[in-house]
Amino acid sequence: xxxxxxxxxxxxxxxxxxxxxxxxxxxxxxxxxxxxxxxxxxxxxxxxxxxxxxxxxxxxxxxxxxxxxxxxxxxxxxxxxxxxxxxxxxxxxxxxxxxxxxxxxxxxxxxxxxxxxxxxxxxxxxxxxxxxxxxxxxxxxxxxxxxxxxxxxxxxxxxxxxxxxxxxxxxxxxxxxxxxxxxxxxxxxxxxxxxxxxxxxxxxxxxxxxxxxxxxxxxxxxxxxxxxxxxxxxxxxxxxxxxxxxxxxxxxxxxxxxxxxxxxxxxxxxxxxxxxxxxx
Amino acid sequence: xxxxxxxxxxxxxxxxxxxxxxxxxxxxxxxxxxxxxxxxxxxxxxxxxxxxxxxxxxxxxxxxxxxxxxxxxxxxxxxxxxxxxxxxxxxxxxxxxxxxxxxxxxxxxxxxxxxxxxxxxxxxxxxxxxxxxxxxxxxxxxxxxxxxxxxxxxxxxxxxxxxxxxxxxxxxxxxxxxxxxxxxxxxxxxxxxxxxxxxxxxxxxxxxxxxxxxxxxxxxxxxxxxxxxxxxxxxxxxxxxxxxxxxxxxxxxxxxxxxxxxxxxxxxxxxxxxxxxxxxxxxxxxxxxxxxxxxxxxxxxxxxxxxxxxxxxx
Numbered sequence: 001x002x003x004x005x006x007x008x009x010x011x012x013x014x015x016x017x018x019x020x021x022x023x024x025x026x027x028x029x030x031x032x033x034x035x036x037x038x039x040x041x042x043x044x045x046x047x048x049x050x051x052x053x054x055x056x057x058x059x060x061x062x063x064x065x066x067x068x069x070x071x072x073x074x075x076x077x078x079x080x081x082x083x084x085x086x087x088x089x090x091x092x093x094x095x096x097x098x099x100x101x102x103x104x105x106x107x108x109x110x111x112x113x114x115x116x117x118x119x120x121x122x123x124x125x126x127x128x129x130x131x132x133x134x135x136x137x138x139x140x141x142x143x144x145x146x147x148x149x150x151x152x153x154x155x156x157x158x159x160x161x162x163x164x165x166x167x168x169x170x171x172x173x174x175x176x177x178x179x180x181x182x183x184x185x186x187x188x189x190x191x192x193x194x195x196x197x198x199x200x201x202x203x204x205x206x207x208x209x210x211x212x213x214x215x216x217x218x219x220x221x222x223x224x225x226x227x228x229x230x231x232x233x234x235x236x237x238x239x240x241x242x243x244x245x246x247x248x249x250x251x252x253x254x255x256x257x258x259x260x261x262x263x264x265x266x267x268x269x270x271x272x273x274x275x276x277x278x279x280x
Numbered sequence: 281x282x283x284x285x286x287x288x289x290x291x292x293x294x295x296x297x298x299x300x301x302x303x304x305x306x307x308x309x310x311x312x313x314x315x316x317x318x319x320x321x322x323x324x325x326x327x328x329x330x331x332x333x334x335x336x337x338x339x340x341x342x343x344x345x346x347x348x349x350x351x352x353x354x355x356x357x358x359x360x361x362x363x364x365x366x367x368x369x370x371x372x373x374x375x376x377x378x379x380x381x382x383x384x385x386x387x388x389x390x391x392x393x394x395x396x397x398x399x400x401x402x403x404x405x406x407x408x409x410x411x412x413x414x415x416x417x418x419x420x421x422x423x424x425x426x427x428x429x430x431x432x433x434x435x436x437x438x439x440x441x442x443x444x445x446x447x448x449x450x451x452x453x454x455x456x457x458x459x460x461x462x463x464x465x466x467x468x469x470x471x472x473x474x475x476x477x478x479x480x481x482x483x484x485x486x487x488x489x490x491x492x493x494x495x496x497x498x499x500x501x502x503x504x505x506x507x508x509x510x511x512x513x514x515x516x517x518x519x520x521x522x523x524x525x526x527x528x529x530x531x532x533x534x535x536x537x538x539x540x541x542x543x544x545x546x547x548x549x550x551x552x553x554x555x556x557x558x559x560x561x562x563x564x565x566x567x568x569x570x571x572x573x574x575x576x577x578x579x580x581x582x583x584x585x586x587x588x589x590x591x592x593x594x
Binding site: 135158 | 345
C-alpha cells in the first residue's frame with residue numbers, strides 16, 4: 001500500500017531518531033560499528049515501523065514476521081529499532097557492550113526479546129531465513145521472512161549456497177535486502193574483493209531482484225510491497241546506501257566501520273540530526 | 281547374534297518418529313542414501329529437504345526450521361557435519377541454543393575404503409567442546425533407536441554419531457537408554473574398560489579374553505560423551521584402580537580425553553587410551569583398519585594389562 005505524506009514524514013522522523021540513538025549509544029559505549037548501523041537505518045525503519053507484523057508484548061507471537069540481521073555487527077541499529085518498537089526499554093541502550101548487559105556486541109537471541117537468532121559471524125543469516133521460510137510454507141502460514149545482509153558479507157560462500165536453496169525451494173515468502181554501502185573494514189568492497197554486479201548475480205541464481213536507493217523510504221517500501229506480491233521466487237532488494245549516513249562526520253568514511261564517534265563528532269552530528277535524549 | 285548398522289537404525293527411528301510427530305523435519309546434503317535419511321524422505325517427502333552439497337547452509341537452514349518450532353534432524357557424513365559446518369553449528373545452533381539434532385553417519389575409520397579424507401576421527405572432540413551441545417555415540421542398533429527418541433524429547437542441540445557398517449546387537453528389549461547415564465555391563469575388579477560406539481563390542485570381547493587369564497575387567501558403555509557420567513567413572517576408578525578407554529576416534533579430545541578430565545580432577549588412577557593415535561585414516565577394509573590402528577579386542581587386552589601394571593608400580 002502506498003504511504004501517505006504524513007506517514008512518510010513520521011517514518012523519516014523515526015529514522016532520524018534511530019540514528020540519533022545509535023550515535024549516542026555508540027559514543028557512550030566507546031566501541032562498536034557506526035558506519036553499517038547508520039547506512040541501514042532507513043531499511044530497518046521501513047521494516048519495523050511500516051512493513052512487519054509483530055507484537056512487542058509477545059515477542060514469540062506465532063503470527064509475526066521474522067527479521068534476521070545477518071550483518072550482526074549492526075547490532076546498535078537492531079537494538080535501537082527494538083527499543084523504538086517496544087521490545088526493550090530505551091534506557092537499556094546505554095548498556096551496550098558492557099559486562100552483564102543483554103546487549104552484546106553482536107545480537108544474542110537467548111537474552112534479547114525480538115532478536116530471532118544470534119548473529120555476528122557473517123554469511124549465516126540467509127540460511128536461517130530459508131529455514132524459517134520453509135517452515136512457514138510447511139505450515140501454510142502467511143508470515144514473511146526478512147533478512148538484511150551486508151555487501152561485504154556476500155564474500156562468504158555460504159551466502160551463495162543459501163541463495164541456491166531459496167530459489168530451489170521457491171521461497172517467495174522470503175525477502176533479502178543488501179545494505180550496499182560499498183565499504184568494508186579493510187576498505188572499499190570493490191578493492192578488497194569485488195562483489196558486483198550484485199543484482200545480476202542474484203538474478204542468475206533465480207531471484208526476483210530490485211535495486212533501490214536505500215535512503216529513500218518511499219522507494220524501500222514500494223520495493224517491499226512488490227516483493228510481497230512476487231510469486232514463485234525469493235526477492236532480493238539491493239539497497240544502494242552510504243556508509244555512515246546521517247552526518248558528514250561519518251559518511252563514506254571507512255574508518256567508521258568499527259569505531260565510534262568522539263564527543264566532538266557526536267556534537268557535530270547532533271547539530272545535523274535533531275536531538276532526543278536517550279543516554280545520559 | 282544379529283547385526284545392524286547404526287545408520288540403518290537411525291533411518292528406521294526417524295520414520296517412526298515422523299509418524300508420531302508432525303514437527304519432525306529432516307535435512308541432508310546429498311547423502312540421504314548413505315545416511316539413511318532417504319527412508320524418511322520416501323515416507324514424508326514434504327518434510328524432507330535435500331540441501332545439496334552444502335553442509336554449512338544445511339546447518340543454518342536447520343536452525344531456521346527450529347526457530348519456527350520444527351524439530352530438525354540434519355545428516356551427512358561426520359567429517360562434513362562437524363568439520364565443514366563446525367562454525368555454523370557453533371554460531372547458528374549452539375550459541376543461540378536451538379533445538380537442532382545433528383546425526384552424522386560414516387564416523388570413524390570404519391568408513392573404510394574411502395580413506396582418510398572421509399574418516400572422521402575428530403568429530404567427538406569438535407562437538408564436545410561446544411557449550412550447550414549434547415554428544416551421544418550409540419553402541420548398537422537398539423541403543424541408536426532409543427537415542428534418537430531421547431534427543432527428540434530433549435530440548436537443545438544434540439550430536440549423535442552413527443556408523444556405516446553392521447555392528448553386533450548388544451542390548452535387548454529391557455535396555456533403557458538415558459542421556460547422560462552410562463551402562464555398566466559388569467563392574468570388574470582389576471580394571472574398568474570405558475568404551476563407546478563400535479568399541480563396546482570389542483571391549484566385551486576383551487573382557488572375555490581377560491577372564492580366561494584370570495583378570496576381572498569391568499565394561500562400561502559410555503554412550504553419552506557429554507554430559508559425561510562422572511559418577512560412573514569415579515565409581516569405576518575407585519573400584520578397579522585402573523581405567524582403559526576405547527573409542528573409534530582420536531585419543532585426543534574424545535571419550536579418552538573426557539574420561540581423563542574426570543579422573544585427573546576427581547579420582548586419579550592409571551589410565552590407558554585406546555583410539556587413533558593422533559593420525560589420519562587410510563583406505564582399507566574394516567578388519568584391516570581396526571588392526572592397523574590398534575582398535576581390536578586384543579589391543580584392549582594389552583591396554584588393560586598395561587594399566588594394571590601401572591597400578592602395581594604406584
